[in-house]
Amino acid sequence: MDLQQNDFDRLLFFEHARKTAEAAYSSNPLDADNLTRWGGALLELSSFQSGDDSIKMVKDAISKLEAALEVNPSKHDTLWCLGNAHTSHAFFTQDRETAMGYFDKATQCFQQALELAPELHLELQKQMASQQASQGTTSASNVKAPKKKKSSDLKYDILGWVILAVGIVVWVGLAKSHGPPPPPR
Template structure:
């Protein structure tokens, strides 16, 4: 429970700091990260609520500083966490898609960060793994039926394209569009 107390303290500190300075992107990111970590200690329903709150904090951080690549990457993690807990395949795929989008933006902002690249690669495989997991879970709940094998992930080769600058620019343009959409949603 030491980890739980640690992240709870971070959450409380971030909440207090927010009252003093709601425009502090670093604090909002810290708050979102703490909520994401704390969500692991909750039941599924409370965890989903906490992840939604984390997503909101991380979106706010990105609105303040759109080039804050670590907040963008963390937002991808939040959408991945939300998708993993979602049994509805369509909704899960939507959230995995958002995770993939934000991991891609993080890669575009920090192309040398291997963690971001690995997250993007895993986000591409996540929907298949999610579907396999929930099928296995359903079959096991039905009583003693052998579970299906989860498909093994394909090996993805790391290709360097001569069009890499266009890909990066595409992600940057997409990031601007996402930030604009988030801004519009917050104004409502």
């Protein structure tokens, strides 16, 4: 029951973020941060949809993120989020060739984000190294642990990173948008 409540809370949070970004867009359609928040919220909300609705929401997220990059092409967080959106789109695509095209687009976005923010790469490498170290000690103590991961584990790992990255982008965006009010003139 607690997991269902967490999902409901996430749904409400990202729906609020989507509505807030949509309202802010009407007053400033050239705000790249807002477009990134909007796209990130749509991407998160797509996980609560099914079938064609989910794909439509991912496509909407991609269009918002691409619009943000038109305003500011050097936003590494937008590129990262767009890479996650293309990855999600690939997972929803049944045709292998088409899915590989989306994975290629995602790779390009991640590479561009890396070029714009090398410190992000270093941080991710540190996190992955610490994860591998902790997994190594766990598997060393358990002799019966399988040596190869199943291919489905990779899918869940990628999806987990996608959700984490989108959540961070949305959280940072919301934190920026709820700063202190400007002083009275």
